[in-house]
Amino acid sequence: xxxxxxxxxxxxxxxxxxxxxxxxxxxxxxxxxxxxxxxxxxxxxxxxxxxxxxxxxxxxxxxxxxxxxxxxxxxxxxxxxxxxxxxxxxxxxxxxxxxxxxxxxxxxxxxxxxxxxxxxxxxxxxxxxxxxxxxxxxxxxxxxxxxxxxxxxxxxxxxxxxxxxxxxxxxxxxxxxxxxxxxxxxxxxxxxxxxxxxxxxxxxxxxxxxxxxxxxxxxxxxxxxxxxxxxxxxxxxxxxxxxxxxxxxxxxxxxxxxxxxxxxxxxxxxxxxxxxxxxxxxxxxxxxxxxxxxxxxxxxxxxxxxxxxxxxxxxxxxxxxxxxxxxxxxxxxxxxxxxxxxxxxxxxxxxxxxxxxxxxxxxxxxxxxxxxxxxxxxxxxxxxxxxxxxxxxxxxxxxxxxxxxxxxxxxxxxxxxxxxxxxxxxxxxxxxxxxxxxxxxxxxxxxxxxxxxxxxxxxxxxxxxxxxxxxxxxxxxxxxxxxxxxxxxxxxxxxxxxxxxxxxxxxxxxxxxxxxxxxxxxxxxxxxxxxxxxxxxxxxxxxxxxxxxxxxxxxxxxxxxxxxxxxxxxxxxx
Amino acid sequence: xxxxxxxxxxxxxxxxxxxxxxxxxxxxxxxxxxxxxxxxxxxxxxxxxxxxxxxxxxxxxxxxxxxxxxxxxxxxxxxxxxxxxxxxxxxxxxxxxxxxxxxxxxxxxxxxxxxxxxxxxxxxxxxxxxxxxxxxxxxxxxxxxxxxxxxxxxxxxxxxxxxxxxxxxxxxxxxxxxxxxxxxxxxxxxxxxxxxxxxxxxxxxxxxxxxxxxxxxxxxxxxxxxxxxxxxxxxxxxxxxxxxxxxxxxxxxxxxxxxxxxxxxxxxxxxxxxxxxxxxxxxxxxxxxxxxxxxxxxxxxxxxxxxxxxxxxxxxxxxxxxxxxxxxxxxxxxxxxxxxxxxxxxxxxxxxxxxxxxxxxxxxxxxxxxxxxxxxxxxxxxxxxxxxxxxxxxxxxxxxxxxxxxxxx
Numbered sequence: 006x007x008x009x010x011x012x013x014x015x016x017x018x019x020x021x022x023x024x025x026x027x028x029x030x031x032x033x034x035x036x037x038x039x040x041x042x043x044x045x046x047x048x049x050x051x052x053x054x055x056x057x058x059x060x061x062x063x064x065x066x067x068x069x070x071x072x073x074x075x076x077x078x079x080x081x082x083x084x085x086x087x088x089x090x091x092x093x094x095x096x097x098x099x100x101x102x103x104x105x106x107x108x109x110x111x112x113x114x115x116x117x118x119x120x121x122x123x124x125x126x127x128x129x130x131x132x133x134x135x136x137x138x139x140x141x142x143x144x145x146x147x148x149x150x151x152x153x154x155x156x157x158x159x160x161x162x163x164x165x166x167x168x169x170x171x172x173x174x175x176x177x178x179x180x181x182x183x184x185x186x187x188x189x190x191x192x193x194x195x196x197x198x199x200x201x202x203x204x205x206x207x208x209x210x211x212x213x214x215x216x217x218x219x220x221x222x223x224x225x226x227x228x229x230x231x232x233x234x235x236x237x238x239x240x241x242x243x244x245x246x247x248x249x250x251x252x253x254x255x256x257x258x259x260x261x262x263x264x265x266x267x268x269x270x271x272x273x274x275x276x277x278x279x280x281x282x283x284x285x286x287x288x289x290x291x292x293x294x295x296x297x298x299x300x301x302x303x304x305x306x307x308x309x310x311x312x313x314x315x316x317x318x319x320x321x322x323x324x325x326x327x328x329x330x331x332x333x334x335x336x337x338x339x340x341x342x343x344x345x346x347x348x349x350x351x352x353x354x355x356x357x358x359x360x361x362x363x364x365x366x367x368x369x370x371x372x373x374x375x376x377x378x379x380x381x382x383x384x385x386x387x388x389x390x391x392x393x394x395x396x397x398x399x400x401x402x403x404x405x406x407x408x409x410x411x412x413x414x415x416x417x418x419x420x421x422x423x424x425x426x427x428x429x430x431x432x433x434x435x436x437x438x439x440x441x442x443x444x445x446x447x448x449x450x451x452x453x454x455x456x457x458x459x460x461x462x463x464x465x466x467x468x469x470x471x472x473x474x475x476x477x478x479x480x481x482x483x484x485x486x487x488x489x490x491x492x493x494x495x496x497x498x499x500x501x502x503x504x505x506x507x508x509x510x511x512x513x514x515x516x517x518x519x520x521x522x523x524x525x526x527x528x529x530x531x532x533x534x535x536x537x538x539x540x541x542x543x544x545x546x547x548x549x550x551x552x553x554x555x556x557x558x559x560x561x562x563x564x565x566x567x568x569x570x571x572x573x574x575x576x577x578x579x
Numbered sequence: 580x581x582x583x584x585x586x587x588x589x590x591x592x593x594x595x596x597x598x599x600x601x602x603x604x605x606x607x608x609x610x611x612x613x614x615x616x617x618x619x620x621x622x623x624x625x626x627x628x629x630x631x632x633x634x635x636x637x638x639x640x641x642x643x644x645x646x647x648x649x650x651x652x653x654x655x656x657x658x659x660x661x662x663x664x665x666x667x668x669x670x671x672x673x674x675x676x677x678x679x680x681x682x683x684x685x686x687x688x689x690x691x692x693x694x695x696x697x698x699x700x701x702x703x704x705x706x707x708x709x710x711x712x713x714x715x716x717x718x719x720x721x722x723x724x725x726x727x728x729x730x731x732x733x734x735x736x737x738x739x740x741x742x743x744x745x746x747x748x749x750x751x752x753x754x755x756x757x758x759x760x761x762x763x764x765x766x767x768x769x770x771x772x773x774x775x776x777x778x779x780x781x782x783x784x785x786x787x788x789x790x791x792x793x794x795x796x797x798x799x800x801x802x803x804x805x806x807x808x809x810x811x812x813x814x815x816x817x818x819x820x821x822x823x824x825x826x827x828x829x830x831x832x833x834x835x836x837x838x839x840x841x842x843x844x845x846x847x848x849x850x851x852x853x854x855x856x857x858x859x860x861x862x863x864x865x866x867x868x869x870x871x872x873x874x875x876x877x878x879x880x881x882x883x884x885x886x887x888x889x890x891x892x893x894x895x896x897x898x899x900x901x902x903x904x905x906x907x908x909x910x911x912x913x914x915x916x917x918x919x920x921x922x923x924x925x926x927x928x929x930x931x932x933x934x935x936x937x938x939x940x941x942x943x944x945x946x947x948x949x950x951x952x953x954x955x956x957x958x959x960x961x962x963x964x965x966x967x968x969x970x971x972x973x974x975x976x977x978x979x980x981x982x983x984x985x986x987x988x
Contacts, residue, residue, distance in 0.1 A: 025747045026905070032790045033908045034900050040784055040912060041896040047923045048889040052882055054930045059846050059878040 676958025
């Protein structure tokens with residue numbers, strides 16, 4: 006009995022426990038769902054709030070990686086991507102005496118003390134000078150180009166009047182190199198002089214300034230050209246120098262130098278004076294460098310068919326009271342190769358006379374000599390070009406580069422057309438993708454061009470261009486030493502010495518032109534002022550430096566075939 | 580060596596092994612662990628922790644810059660390297676806790692709770708004062724007892740509340756309420772208003788689950804309101820914060836700076852390390868890390884983080900619906916409520932839907948004690964929700980449950 010009682014008590018207690026357990030479990034499970042629902046409500050609230058903030062509130066946008074890395078002004082790079090001009094935000098130190106705006110002294114501390122603290126940050130500044138400027142109470146820049154860490158230190162001085170506005174700085178890592186091509190950015194934020202002015206819109210366009218503007222320049226070639234030109238200019242005490250390296254097949258300018266240069270990082274009065282571009286803006290009578298062009302025109306027109314034909318060369322030509330003479334009598338008679346090798350005005354004038362003014366003028370005009378040079382730069386000089394029919398005398402003087410004044414760039418483009426198979430193309434400072442070169446126009450026949458390559462090479466091998474004949478690089482070219490016109494006619498003592506060259510002549514790739522303005526006869530040029538002694542050696546030094554960079558290796562086993570013309574020179578004896 | 584030991588074969592001579600659980604090889608234990616834990620939950624937690632690493636990396640320069648002085652300059656990624664160390668330690672704690680059997684986990688949590696309550700008693704006496712509050716205890720290493728109490732307290736409360744299955748007449752509600760009051764008193768002595776609210780929330784969720792009648796529930800809610808009101812009246816810090824929240828605050832106060840930072844990147848963000856507004860934000864690497872994420876990775880990433888927390892919460896709670904052990908349901912819900920509650924309080928503060936209070940974003944914010952403690956919380960959660968996948972369970976049937984509920988009334 007008791008056993009049964011106990012058993013039933015236990016079982017009833019148990020069933021109660023089981024019941025409780027079951028009930029608690031169900032309740033707990035249900036309320037777990039309550040908790041889940043509560044969190045879901047919270048999450049929906051948070052998500053709605055995020056959506057509201059993103060849509061309704063005026064969230065400051067436009068802070069993407071792209072925009073933060075976007076330079077304030079586009080970079081300019083050379084053809085290999087080396088930066089020539091960069092922009093980055095920098096600080097400057099501006100003195101604003103009105104910053105405190107309480108009618109009292111502009112500075113909290115004494116000007117001397119502030120000046121001393123500034124000098125502690127910038128040891129190159131002068132305490133007395135700074136004190137004077139702080140005392141003067143005039144607003145102005147105390148310093149440009151302040152580094153961020155120095156800006157922090159200025160901030161720590163604790164003077165409200167010392168403001169550090171953030172400004173965009175244009176920086177030219179190569180200093181004055183290619184300054185005439187690049188130009189500079191003026192205080193108004195727009196470019197001046199060079200490609201900075203030409204590309205101004207592109208460089209400022211937010212859509213396009215992310216990618217650097219790529220120029221045709223090759224920084225290494227530019228460096229070599231500038232250095233050799235500068236050496237030559239200093240050695241001959243010339244007032245200026247100009248040079249250009251041009252790709253004959255595309256018209257790309259690989260280097261363009263006008264000396265003295267300026268530093269676009271720091272524009273001052275001296276820099277302003279040097280901004281004139283001698284390569285594209287100044288026109289010169291370039292003298293004998295025109296003779297190959299005249300001969301090419303004559304061969305092309307069929308006027309010269311026999312290179313062995315001899316012209317008299319020991320009597321000055323008299324045309325209308327004007328005498329055309331050579332610097333010295335070279336021989337009684339000369340054939341065409343000899344005339345070029347020895348640079349005879351008399352023979353060239355006779356050939357031009359036979360060709361006629363009309364044909365010569367047309368060739369010169371086809372070579373672009375009657376208009377401003379074709380290039381992007383804003384500074385382009387207009388040639389001195391005689392309009393109308395050319396009389397005999399004009400035809401004859403133009404044949405040897407007088408009575409016509411063009412820029413060195415005109416000459417480079419003309420030489421490129423002469424050596425590349427006869428196609429004239431506009432020069433460009435923009436990189437040309439392979440196969441995208443300008444179509445150009447045919448000026449000379451391919452056969453004429455091939456013949457001229459032989460003749461140019463002969464000048465460098467046998468004639469006035471010997472100083473430019475860098476071993477292995479098969480240079481060909483022509484000297485030109487023109488007297489500068491002055492008051493009362495030509496001045497015999499002031500010359501423009503030019504060497505216009507191309508290499509390698511067996512398959513011309515590049516035209517190199519070096520020009521010296523008013524070189525003196527110095528020891529370096531063997532006391533000579535003519536191009537053979539000053540301009541030609543510059544080309545002779547530039548070519549071996551730039552050739553390997555441009556993929557042209559010195560090779561003594563290769564050269565243009567001169568065997569058919571060799572017997573015509575010096576009776577075939579060297 | 581253990582793997583080569585012979586497996587246990589029951590036989591007539593095996594009585595000598597009575598009471599001795601056959602020792603399994605460590606590899607087998609690991610395999611069982613892998614089979615039984617909630618791998619989805621583990622993956623979600625690891626994803627959030629990885630996002631936390633990124634977030635601390637981008638927030639580190641701001642805080643390092645802010646905490647640098649003339650004498651010492653902290654490197655930009657100072658807090659990232661520290662955080663990586665804490666995270667490594669936290670992962671160890673997580674794995675160790677999750678490898679405990681359920682009973683062991685319970686015992687460990689209860690012991691930890693006792694130890695931490697004792698430590699909390701010590702804090703006002705020998706604690707270290709930081710930012711006007713004593714929360715740190717330095718016993719060899721400095722740590723915040725309240726952080727470690729959070730997971731332990733949830734488990735201990737669940738244990739207390741599950742006593743009623745043994746004896747329905749035990750006053751479990753009163754006992755748990757007393758424990759809660761003790762902890763709340765200790766926390767307010769520091770003072771730590773944010774943690775008190777969080778503990779209170781966890782306790783409320785647990786008693787809600789433990790079959791609290793709706794009538795008493797209403798009483799509790801009323802009491803909570805009264806407590807908040809008294810905090811507003813008598814606790815200055817809380818009053819300032821609530822005033823600032825209701826009144827809209829002033830320009831360039833903490834809340835305003837956080838809001839500028841949060842919106843600084845638009846929908847898609849400024850990109851990593853490119854945010855600028857975070858630099859002027861105090862507590863960028865802890866309380867306001869959600870705003871830093873908003874600036875650098877965009878509002879869309881903020882939404883993603885909200886969804887990840889919801890996923891963690893839902894994963895645990897939905898699985899609990901099929902659970903048959905009351906303690907498991909209570910403890911797991913308590914731990915989840917603790918992580919989720921802290922996360923949502925932090926997120927809502929950053930979104931200006933809640934008055935600001937010093938609370939980190941769990942699993943994401945930089946922290947020493949808090950990172951390790953939160954990892955331990957996840958570890959306990961994994962241990963308690965361990966489940967043999969080969970045992971069939973009663974599926975949750977709504978109709979049946981409602982019907983039974985009706986029967987029970």
